[in-house]
Amino acid sequence: MFKRGDHAVVHRFATACRAGSVGAVRSVLASEVVAVSDGGGQVAAALSPVRGADQVARCVTELVGPETVLSVEAVNGEPGVVLRVVGGVVAVLSLKVTGAKVSTVWIVLNPDKLRHWSSRE
Numbered sequence: 001m002f003k004r005g006d007h008a009v010v011h012r013f014a015t016a017c018r019a020g021s022v023g024a025v026r027s028v029l030a031s032e033v034v035a036v037s038d039g040g041g042q043v044a045a046a047l048s049p050v051r052g053a054d055q056v057a058r059c060v061t062e063l064v065g066p067e068t069v070l071s072v073e074a075v076n077g078e079p080g081v082v083l084r085v086v087g088g089v090v091a092v093l094s095l096k097v098t099g100a101k102v103s104t105v106w107i108v109l110n111p112d113k114l115r116h117w118s119s120r121e
Contacts, residue, residue, distance in 0.1 A: 006097040007072070010079035013095065013102055014070050017060060017081065026057040030101040035059055040110030056105060063091050063107070088118035 009028065016024035035056045039045025050059045064070070069084045075094040083091040092114065096104035108114065 006079050009097045009100055009102060010072050010081065010095055014072050014081045017064050018070055020061055020064060022054075022057045022061050025060055026053045028102055029053040029056055030098060030103040033101075033103055033105065035105040035107060037107035038110050038113065040112055042111055043109045045107070045109050060093070060105065060107075082117060089114045092117055 013028045031053050033053055033056045035050040037045040050056050067085050071082050073082050079095050081093045092108045094106040095102050
C-alpha cells in the first residue's frame with residue numbers, strides 16, 4: 001500500500017481532475033511529469049509519452065467528462081485513480097508520487113485491460 005503522504009497527493013489530483021481545471025491538475029504535477037497511455041489500438045491514446053505539467057494536465061482533464069465518476073484506489077499496489085461512467089471503467093490511472101507531486105502517470109484506456117476493473121463493480 002502507498003504512504004499516507006502519497007494518498008493525500010492522489011486525492012488532490014483526483015479532486016483537481018473532477019473539477020476539470022487544467023490549472024488545478026497542473027498544480028499537483030511535478031514540472032517534469034511524464035504520462036504514458038495505452039489504448040491498445042482500440043481507443044484514442046497518445047502514441048508517445050506526454051511530457052511536462054501543462055501538457056499532462058491537458059491530457060488528463062480531457063479524459064474526464066461530466067458523467068465520469070472518479071475514485072481513488074490502489075492500482076497494482078500504488079496510488080491511482082479509476083474513471084467510471086455508466087457501463088463500466090473507461091480509464092485507470094496509476095500514479096507515481098515523488099515528494100508532494102505526481103511525477104508519472106500511466107493511463108490505461110485499452111478495453112481489454114479494463115475488463116478486470118469493470119468486473120469489480
